Amino acid sequence: MKLAIILDPLESIKTYKDSTYAMMRAAHARGHELYVMEQHEMVLREGAVAGFARKLDLVDDALRWYTLEEAAWHALSDFDVTLMRKDPPFDMEYIYSTYLLELAEGQGAQIFNRPAAIRDFNEKLSTAKFPEFMPPTLVTRQEALIREFIEQHGDIILKPLDGMGGSSVFRIPRNDPNLNVIIETLTQLGARTVMAQRYIPEISQGDKRILLIDGEPVPYALARIPKEGETRGNLAVGGKGVAQLLSERDREIAAALGPKLKDAGLFLVGLDVIGDWLTEINVTSPTGMQEIASQTGFDVAGMFVDALEKCVRGEA
Structure with missing residues (x-):
């Protein structure tokens, strides 16, 4: 299997805990060919989605865990599988990458996760597709509705829809003295939509x-x-x-x-x-x-x- 991985710079990977590294190790152990490229190295040129991919070899070296060949031009359709493993932020550059990857799918590339699905499933809001499993939730940018939700549930979590790693997640009990500034900051004075959920003590x-x-x-x-x-x-x-x-x-x-x-x-x-x-x-x-x-x-x-x-x- 010829496997391409779109990921963050290799030197940023913490090999002792990184899941992408674990995937690469498992694939390498079975003799699969590994190629890596960063997000900015993916290009649409002359109608084809391609990139400057480098063949990767994993080595047992305390100082450097990989070797790389020179970057070479490859259409994504040349690979058996392409993994999109770029970490968030899920910003416009990430969305542009999903557009390119979707074009590559039309040219025969097999992409995981599917780029359209990545766009369609906001990591917080997509829980609403399965309401039977979702805690009491409010999605809004209106301060009055957030206050009403707090009064109803007494203790809530408030978070942005595009955060990761727990960033900007606030627990707000009723009568929190910082309530005003938290709502103002997270909603950017009503300009940004946020999610409120009932606090789950478990x-x-x-x-x-x-x-x-x-x-x-x-x-x-x-x-x-x-x-x-x-x-x-x-x-x-x-x-x-x-x-x-x-x-x-x-x-x-x-x-x-x-x-x-x-x-x-x-x-x-x-x-x-x-x-x-x-x-x-x-x-x-x-x-x-x-x-x-x-x-x-x-x-x-x-x-x-x-x-x-x-x-x-x-x-x-």
Whole structure:
């Protein structure tokens, strides 16, 4: 299999925890060819979507874990699979990349996740496609409605629709003295739409990341447990990741969403579940593979490559 990966600069990758690195290791171990390119190296020229891709070899070296060949011009359709693994921010440059990738699909490239699906599934707002699993939620930029929601539920979470890693996520109890400034800041004085959700106290037991691979759940979730004094469980803000078997409710959510997300073209998805509630559907660059594998011995990256190989053989 000839595999291209669109990703952040290799020198920025933290190999001890990065899921893309785990995927590359698993694919390399099976003899698949790896090529990498950065977002800005993808180009539409003479009607074809192509890029300056570099063949990658993984090595066991404490100082440098890879070697690269010189960049060469490749149409994306030359590869068996192209993985879009660029981390957010999900800005206009990211959207432009999905347009290019969608054009490449029309030229025969196989892209995971499908670029149109990445655009269609806002990682927070897309939970509304599955209202039976979503906690009480309000999406608005109107201050009066946010205040009404706080009065109704007493304790809420307020967050932007384009954040990642727990950034700009606020817990607001009723009568919070900072209520005015929080609403003004997050909505940019009514110019930006935000999401409010009822606070889920089970966050103390972890914000669970459930990975779906081609519609099937990894049997373990990564529960990201907030550090003392913190509401957010995100690893980026100091949460502790603890792998645990999926609960009955986790399996129910995964079984309901898996086939639908697969049909939408979402090959790798990270569901965020707090208590019994689905809070986010991560489609850009889901992580957690290495933490689950190191704690349980389950080869998540191997499951991912197995599924890729089946797709290339036309068995999926």
